[in-house]
Amino acid sequence: MLAIYKKELRSYFTSMIGYVFIAFFLVIIGLYFVINNFIMGYANFEYVLSGVSFIFILLVPLLTMRLIAEENKQKTDQLLLTSPLSANSIILGKFLAVLTIFMIVIAVTCTFPLIIKQYGVVPMASAYSALVGFTLLGAAYLALGLFISSLTESQVVAAVITFITFLLTFLMDSIASVLPTDNKSAWVIFSVLLLVICVIVHQMMHNLTVTVGIAFVGEVALTAIYLVKPTLFDGLVVYVFNWFSVLTRFDSFTMGIFDLTNVVYYLSIIFIFLFLSVQSLKKKRWS
Numbered sequence: 001m002l003a004i005y006k007k008e009l010r011s012y013f014t015s016m017i018g019y020v021f022i023a024f025f026l027v028i029i030g031l032y033f034v035i036n037n038f039i040m041g042y043a044n045f046e047y048v049l050s051g052v053s054f055i056f057i058l059l060v061p062l063l064t065m066r067l068i069a070e071e072n073k074q075k076t077d078q079l080l081l082t083s084p085l086s087a088n089s090i091i092l093g094k095f096l097a098v099l100t101i102f103m104i105v106i107a108v109t110c111t112f113p114l115i116i117k118q119y120g121v122v123p124m125a126s127a128y129s130a131l132v133g134f135t136l137l138g139a140a141y142l143a144l145g146l147f148i149s150s151l152t153e154s155q156v157v158a159a160v161i162t163f164i165t166f167l168l169t170f171l172m173d174s175i176a177s178v179l180p181t182d183n184k185s186a187w188v189i190f191s192v193l194l195l196v197i198c199v200i201v202h203q204m205m206h207n208l209t210v211t212v213g214i215a216f217v218g219e220v221a222l223t224a225i226y227l228v229k230p231t232l233f234d235g236l237v238v239y240v241f242n243w244f245s246v247l248t249r250f251d252s253f254t255m256g257i258f259d260l261t262n263v264v265y266y267l268s269i270i271f272i273f274l275f276l277s278v279q280s281l282k283k284k285r286w287s
Contacts, residue, residue, distance in 0.1 A: 001085070001089035001090075001092055001093040001096075002093070003085075003093070004085065004089065004090055004093025004094060004097075005093040005094075005096050005097050005100075007093075008067070008093065008094050008097030008098070009097045009100055009101075012063075012097070012098075012101055017062065017063065017066070018063075018101050020062070021059055021062060021063050021101060021105075022101065022104055022105055024055075024059055025055060025059055025105045026105060026108055026109075028052055028055050029048065029049075029052050029055075029105075029109055029112075032048045032051050032052050033045075033048050033112055036048050036051070037112075037116050043116060043120055043121060043122050043123065044122075044123060044126065044127070045112055045113045045116060045122065045127040045130065046126050046127055046129070046130035046253075046254040046255075046256070047254070048112070049130045049131065049133075049134045049254060050130070050250075050251070050254040053134075053137065053170075053247060053250060054170065056137065056138060056141045056166060057163060057166040057167055057170055058163075060138070060141045060142060060145050060162065060166065061145060061158070061159040061160075061162035061163045061166070062159065063098050063101060063102075063142070063145070064098060064142060064145025064146050064148070064149050064158070064162060065145070065149055065155045065156075065158040065159035065162065066149070066155050066158075067094050067098065067145075067146050067149040067150075068094070068146070068149045068150040068277075068280075068281070069149045069150075069152050069153055069154060069155045069157070069158040070155055087278045087281040087282045088278055090281060091146070091274055091277045091278045091281060092274070094146060095142065095143060095146055095274060095277075098142050098145075098146070099139060099142060102135075102138050102139070102142060103135075106131065106134070106135050106138075109131065109134075110128075110131060113127040113128065113131075123256065125256060126254075126255070126256030129253050129256055129257070129258045130253050130254045130256075132253060132258070132263075133249075133250045133252070133253025133254065133262070133266075134250070134253070136262075136263065136266035136267070137246060137247075137250045137266065139266065139270050140246060140266050140269040140270055140273075141166060141246075143269065143270040143272075143273040143274050143277075144162070144165065144166075144269070144273050145158075145162045145166075146273065146274070146277050147273040147274075147276050147277045147280070148161050148162045148165065149162075150276075150277045150280040150281060151200075151280060169244070169245065169246050169247070170247060172241050172242070172244060172245035172246075172247070172248075173241075173242065173245050173247070173248060175241060176237070176238045176241035176242055176245070177238075179237050179238060179241070180237070181234065181235045181237065181238060182234065183226065183230040183231065183232075183233035183234050183236075184230075184233075185237070186233035186234070186235075186236050186237045187222060187223075187226045187230075187233055189237050190222055190233075190236075190237070191219060191222060194215065194218045194219060194222065195215065197214075197218075198211050198214055198215045198218075199211075201214060246266075246269070249262040249265055249266070250262075
């Protein structure tokens with residue numbers, strides 16, 4: 001794992017991607033920092049982090065698009081797959097490398113509340129609570145980007161899909177607010193989501209039998225529940241979309257609320273997508 005970690009980390013600084021990511025991230029945070037905390041005079045640094053959360057949509061795809069997609073395109077993935085390293089070590093090494101790049105940004109950002117403190121009273125607890133949430137949010141996006149990169153051979157395709165996926169998570173609350181809440185519409189929406197999941201499963205496993213089986217069993221289960229107790233679907237779409245909204249949970253950190261439930265939620269997202277990335281790599285190893 002250490003060899004993969006060092007190789008990936010070195011590649012980010014030899015290809016300039018790491019420098020570009022860190023520079024753009026800090027420039028945008030710095031601009032919001034100056035405008036909010038010095039020009040407008042707010043003492044709350046968490047407002048800055050809340051305002052720049054959109055930056056993940058723009059910059060994380062740049063960082064994660066090459067992680068595995070480049071290996072697949074250049075066929076160097078065969079070297080990894082035939083090496084004595086386990087799939088867990090490969091994925092973890094790559095993830096820790098991109099996480100290290102991100103943590104450099106976080107380390108610099110941690111000094112900003114201390115700078116504001118030199119000029120007045122600053123709610124440090126809420127500022128650093130927001131920083132913890134910001135770090136967890138970024139790590140979750142990095143894990144998701146890594147998984148998407150494992151599904152394709154094209155860096156461009158990986159970047160575009162990652163961007164669209166992040167954008168959907170960013171707009172999840174807005175999407176949920178305009179979706180119908182009646183049970184029939186909910187059944188249709190969940191059926192479509194099941195189809196999307198099956199497409200992802202097929203992309204990972206390339207096994208039509210398994211994909212069709214999941215689609216059939218899932219659709220039968222959804223239809224059976226809808227026919228037996230349709231009221232269960234009332235308002236369920238809004239609830240599910242809100243539950244999957246990663247930004248909604250980040251908002252609680254920016255309000256100074258350090259909820260362990262949200263910490264566990266982000267750690268679970270990281271674990272799930274790292275696990276899926278490992279399974280994607282294992283599938284290639286045995287195919």
